[in-house]
Amino acid sequence: MRARRLTLAVAVMAVAVAAATGRGSAQTAGVTAFDGARVIVGDGSAPIENATVVVANGRITGVGPAGKVQVPAGATRVNVAGKTIMPAIIDTHVHLSTTRDALIKDLRDRAYFGISAAMSLGLDPAGEPFAVRAAPPAGAARYFLAGRGITMPEQGRTDVPYWVTTDAQARKAVQEQAALKVDFIKIWVDDRDGKYQKMPPPIYTAVIDEAHKAKLRVAAHIYNLSDAKGLLTAGIDAFAHGIRDVDADDEVIGLIKARRNVVLIPNMPDRGVVADYAWLKGSLADGEVAKIQAAATDRPQAHAAWQIQARNLKKMSDAGMTITVGTDGNTAWAPHVEMADMVASGMTPMQVLVAATKNGAEFLRMTDTGTIAAGKTADLLVLDANPLDDIANTRRISAVYLKGAAVDRAATRPSR
Numbered sequence: 001m002r003a004r005r006l007t008l009a010v011a012v013m014a015v016a017v018a019a020a021t022g023r024g025s026a027q028t029a030g031v032t033a034f035d036g037a038r039v040i041v042g043d044g045s046a047p048i049e050n051a052t053v054v055v056a057n058g059r060i061t062g063v064g065p066a067g068k069v070q071v072p073a074g075a076t077r078v079n080v081a082g083k084t085i086m087p088a089i090i091d092t093h094v095h096l097s098t099t100r101d102a103l104i105k106d107l108r109d110r111a112y113f114g115i116s117a118a119m120s121l122g123l124d125p126a127g128e129p130f131a132v133r134a135a136p137p138a139g140a141a142r143y144f145l146a147g148r149g150i151t152m153p154e155q156g157r158t159d160v161p162y163w164v165t166t167d168a169q170a171r172k173a174v175q176e177q178a179a180l181k182v183d184f185i186k187i188w189v190d191d192r193d194g195k196y197q198k199m200p201p202p203i204y205t206a207v208i209d210e211a212h213k214a215k216l217r218v219a220a221h222i223y224n225l226s227d228a229k230g231l232l233t234a235g236i237d238a239f240a241h242g243i244r245d246v247d248a249d250d251e252v253i254g255l256i257k258a259r260r261n262v263v264l265i266p267n268m269p270d271r272g273v274v275a276d277y278a279w280l281k282g283s284l285a286d287g288e289v290a291k292i293q294a295a296a297t298d299r300p301q302a303h304a305a306w307q308i309q310a311r312n313l314k315k316m317s318d319a320g321m322t323i324t325v326g327t328d329g330n331t332a333w334a335p336h337v338e339m340a341d342m343v344a345s346g347m348t349p350m351q352v353l354v355a356a357t358k359n360g361a362e363f364l365r366m367t368d369t370g371t372i373a374a375g376k377t378a379d380l381l382v383l384d385a386n387p388l389d390d391i392a393n394t395r396r397i398s399a400v401y402l403k404g405a406a407v408d409r410a411a412t413r414p415s416r
């Protein structure tokens, strides 16, 4: 009680001193108002033209058309006329480094590219990844992980995941990961072109049951339409990939419509067409950009495989499925390509931006971020051009703010 009264007295004195010296009260110190940008809220609502966004103590305290938002006297004004502000992007399927320094660099690289959070899906052993999650580094994307995923034995592939052959082993694996407080349980249901035995329904049903008992959700790596159906029937929570073998049929669309809370991370493959990667110049080392550019050739077979997934993504989006953005692997800038691929599949730029922001935040259960609204954390992307006109404009980053603090992009440039 005594300490609290003392704190209050000090605070009152600070305001009095600030008022006397005319240097702005203690309350408005650290308040920033962004003036004049177009704001894409992230929830699918129409953009706000010539908006004002007020940020205080890392949080958005007001957003709306200029003149309709109260800006506290003494706030720092940032003129962003002509620019577009959107929520930072969320990547719900990655595989990040598993040693401390490399993992922190991965998360900082993501911040540089405007990615505010990433979930590593199933190749993360106990130890350093969990330690980084417990003590999040500053100026970095938030980190979520599924620990060790669960698969059937896959000789020659990574043995970080549990290799299980019975439902008892599968349940034990879930319990061990639940004890580590993973954010998700990951399973692989894929015979890898006939090389391995695919996880059968009794085992994945046991995983899903055990995970749900522990209040955890399960994301499945799939390839085939038939497995998508089996998993939907067994109560799966998310697909870490789309259906890749054939076009989705009416039966699977029916199953999806019956379970609209199931989330699809489309995770589009390489589109297999010529693409311009000049936008990465300056961000990555020249040699790296040259390699990426050289690989971006027309490959009809890859493009045909991409088209199957593109048609399936469009069908599932039209069916009302909840869709997020995920890129697989460990490429910090990949969401910018993924979002363009999703638009090329037939989703609208607005649908894709919602997938990348609000849907991603809800999927990762971050209630404080994902949209630009009063009360939300100020995880913002300031763009030089409007991504609703051309989704590739998400690459034209002017500034990134995480928790209200500008990411020092010059100092954290991945090519440095």
Ligand SMILES: [Zn+2]
Pocket: 093, 094, 095, 121, 240, 328, 329
């Ligand atoms: Zn993956």
